[in-house]
Amino acid sequence: MDKKKSNKLVNFVTNPKYLMVLATIGIFLVIYAAGIIMYGDKGFAKLRTFMMLFVDNAYIGISAVGMTMVLITGGIDLSVAAVASLTGMFIAYGTTVLGLDPVLCMAFAILVGVLLGLGMGALVTYLKIPPFVATLTGMFLARGVCSLISRESISINNELIDKMAGWKLYFMKYSGGEWVKIKPVAYINLNVVLFIVMIIIGTIILQKTRFGRNVYAVGGNEQSARLMGLPVDKTKMMVYGFNGFCSALAGIAYALYVKSGWNLALQGGELDVISAAVIGGVLLSGGVGYMIGTFFGVLLKAVIPSLITFNGTLSSWWGKIITGALVLLFVALQQIVMHGKLFKKKGTPHKKE
Amino acid sequence: MKGIEIQFPGVKALDGVDFSLRRGEVHALLGENGAGKSTLIKCLTGVNKMDAGKIELEGKEIRPTDPKNAMDLGISTVFQEINLCDNLSVAENIFIGRQPIRRGQIDWKEINRRSQELLERFKIHIDVTRPLSQYSTAIQQMVSIARAVDVDAKVLILDEPTSSLDNEEVKRLFDVMRDLKAQGMGIIFITHFLDQVFEMSDRLTVLRNGHLIGVYNANEITKLELVSSMIGKDLDEIFDLKRAAQKPDAKMMLDADHIGVPGKVEDISFNQKQGELLGFAGLLGSGRTETAEMLFGVTKMQNGDLKVAGIPVKIGEPMDAINHKIAFCPEDRKRDGIIGDLTIRENIALALQARRGMMKPMSRKEQDELADKYIKMLSIATPDAEKKIKELSGGNQQKVILARWMATEPDLLILDEPTRGIDVGAKAEIQRLMLQMCEEGMSIIFISSELDEIIRCSNRIIVMRDGKKAGELSGENCTQADIMRIIAGEKDGETA
Amino acid sequence: MKKSKESIFKSKLAWAVVAELLILLVAGILEPNFFHIEYNATTGMFYGSLIDIVNRSAEITIIAMGMTMVIALGGTDISVGALVAVAGAFALKLLRWDVTLYPTPGDYTIKPFILVILVPLLICTAMGLFNGVLIGKFKLQPIIATLILMVAGRGIAQIATNGKQFTTGYTPFRFIGQGSMFGLPFPIVITIVVCAAVMIFVRKTAFGTFVESVGVNPNASRVTGLKSDKIIMIVYTLTGFLSGVAGLIYSSRISSCDSNNAGVNYEMDAILAVVLGGTSMTGGKFSLVGTIIGSLIIRTITTLVYYFGITSESIMAFKAVIILIVIVIQSEPVGKWLATRQARRQKVGELRG
8 A cells, every 4th residue: 555655656756747846846945945044044034034925926926827828828928017017007097197996997907908818819819920929019019008108107096005005914923812923024915815816716727627628738739639629719819818817917916016007117027927937847838837836936936036135245137147047947857857758758568468 | 320421512622422321330431642531531520611512410411610519419530640639648638628527627536537447448558647748659549549439429530540550459449449330330441551441341432533433342342453443553553563683793781780779779780782672570669760760860879880881880960871872761751751831842952952061052943953853753743843842642742752862862762661641552653663773773771561562572671579670581482471470579580 | 823832922021011111101191201311412421211210220130130040940039139238238348448547438449449349249149159059959949048148148248347338439339330331321231231141141052941941840851961950050149140240230329338228129129020021930931031121110110100209118009000910911811811812713723632
């Protein structure tokens, strides 16, 4: 019995499907442990530091949920940051300049995000335009419209937004007969909740629904998926639409985070999102990837700037170089796993009987 | 069940073809490449739109709009190329699109259990939770058949299901087909293997150039009659192939001494004379293709010594082989052969251009002449040389690849399954061409799964088994049984 | 039937030309002076909007020459913008080698001056080679392999200049971007020379065919004896070199270096130029002439939009709309639809077999 269990474990670990995700988690843990050893005295080991990884990167994570799906279909979306920035602009301009209800602004922004996503999806699906080009056009459009609305950064002054941004759930401990906030204070806010909820929703969609499995099939071999009778076009449209939704949601989260809207906000943010997904083990050629991997990809990418801040002497662009190096490492790992020994075709095991 | 009728008047791809299938029948669909078999199937499965005619299933007219729709109507298909997603698990490939749902969620346990059961029927015992890409082509083929069979289909279409299976696997497939037949399923069976046609089918329908040639009962037609109805040529011509005569003074062309790539093929020794046709027989995965790829430098040879025309050589990449006047038509035409978006002319000129190097481009005139010469010589069916190669039929693509290598005027030509998936007529033409080239002094290594064509053409035959050379036979007086005994491991050693 | 496929390819080029002419027509209607070209006898130079368009498109055109082949190989190179910054940074570093000794941006340069040109070009070529090795030898995904330098490149540019923004007044250097020859702005002369050289290299040798072949089917190309990895490396190295040339022109134009903003979005513009020119993003057949026209289209749009008095950031929206129109017209299904309308009968014939 025991042996069978350990066999199962070996099987699980060596299954190339899971290997990338395990690598991400492993490297994150190693780096985090290294950080604790090096900067534990400065407070790196505190819960606050860990929770700030979530708080500061929730919007990237929310967007990465949609990006993961797009990447699994074998596509790419370069418009996510622009759409998020447009969302922020809608909220800022709508509430502060036009004095509209923030809920209305958010609903409108989400609607626009989904429609933009569907539009780009239609270009990709029905007109066979490469995702790279279609979403580049979407990015230009979103940024351009954003600049047409305003070229200035607009700060958001709205009660409800303040309330939403200010909502925090503190970690408490029981001490001296009453519950007190732990020191230094650690909390989660609405963005973190959104991030985690989206990761869970994403996981359920991908693993537990037919639609989710179709996403993998389309990324694995679109032609085959079509011949197997799967709704390829519908799947792709839905994925891009969902990604548009995630981008807009990320835009809301970012607006809550910085409480302003700016046409140049999140420049280059799409690369942050893509590299988080890649570091999380999503295969850029499609067909392979897990939400939990993306989750740790976001954390792994987030822990690096955090470490640099704790170090104090390194300049911030080292963060980018290390991110670049990590991407290189993971892509190299993917090459080894996918094309190396582990994924080689085995002989026909049943042949000799 | 009344059967199916299709008519396509006005369309030349299929011109008013009728076809009917009875319940519980295996009906073979035969014809050369481009005869319209695939078009017919594509109409049945809704991939192609029909311009005229109608399809009836159990008396009701149906109009499949896409494969999914056809499947819902009860028409299940296994296409010639494996159409699965190899990033997904074996089980998922069988059930995707129709996964059992329990409490709103996909029931993975059920999927895995039922897949395991299903594959047991094919006597395949594998871990169904592993990605499909980890398994061999043969297993992938079986999985795609399993998928098609498991759908509650009334009609099952098998398009060349056996082309990548070995004999044992074919037998298992046939067992399953008999089962299904007994359950009342109608099976349309497309294949190039005539023996299998006679073994399995009840009736045969022959198409040629989009026209219906005839419907026969399998027990009322001979093989020869069938072949002649398929290609409409004189039979004598086809089987009148004489092995190239061996010149006694021929020089040694190739001398391989214990060559190998660890893990793939090991310890291969053989030699080949000028003008000799050396056949390589063996099962799929026995190391035939691997040996060819090693000789041509597609995979790097790691052990042993190789002499070409008496001179020791090192072949690390295809260019080295080309420089030693070796040429190689690979097995997987689509993956390793054709450059789909380039024209026939460019495809033919490519290898010669690669040898001449980048800085010595061939003029357009040179390329045109070269292309025209080979289009004529190999009778490649195309309006002109500027057509994209991907628009040609399989047999014609193969001829273009052959032309590409003939243009380099090689001393040694390696042909890996050159006749696979092409029609009888083109097959005979390619065989004749091989023999003619041997007469002219070229050495040819000929790899094939079809024993009769190996025996018919080869001067000597090397039999491979499990990545090693299992035996060597003279082509003159060997029978299929001899080769099969070596493959089966009953007999070892050199009997040259 | 003979020209069925070729005509689609050619018509893509024709569409690009028509698009450019239409945009020019609109420009001519809105601004009658648009086509006016004037010769200034004292400076010996031609002036006018058209000259300006060609002049300003120089950087993108030059980069896009390399990008065309990168895309024909089925790849992308998103590091070109960063390489533009690298070239500028190193050139300016060499021009202002010892800032403390020569505090004013005067005539100082390290001797011989040619080093100021050669060293940046060499560095960019080496970076191009780095991309090429990653993609050709190690088979990394192009978008990810070049992402590494896209991020790290600007970091390297920062190191070179210590994060400072040097300016120079050295006349020979300023000539590159601001001088003139044969009455034409010097960047135009460079562009003509570069385009001619690339075209001769590609079409008068077999290199173009090899690139197309590898782009369509790398496996088969290798089996046919082509050294795909070498071809890939040459193409990416060439693109690196051309980005260096563009970087020198750019920094000479602004007499300065700007590691953060030099070449931003150049990769996008270059890719769009290629796609507008009719080369498919999926690789294969390519057209260098088409790319030149594509680059001119992008610049014409930009110039035209300036006439409306619209700010530079909002231009993106207009670019997006026009690009959208062009890619929709060029897209496969639309092209097929047009083709079937023209040649229904031929299609019927082709169905056969």
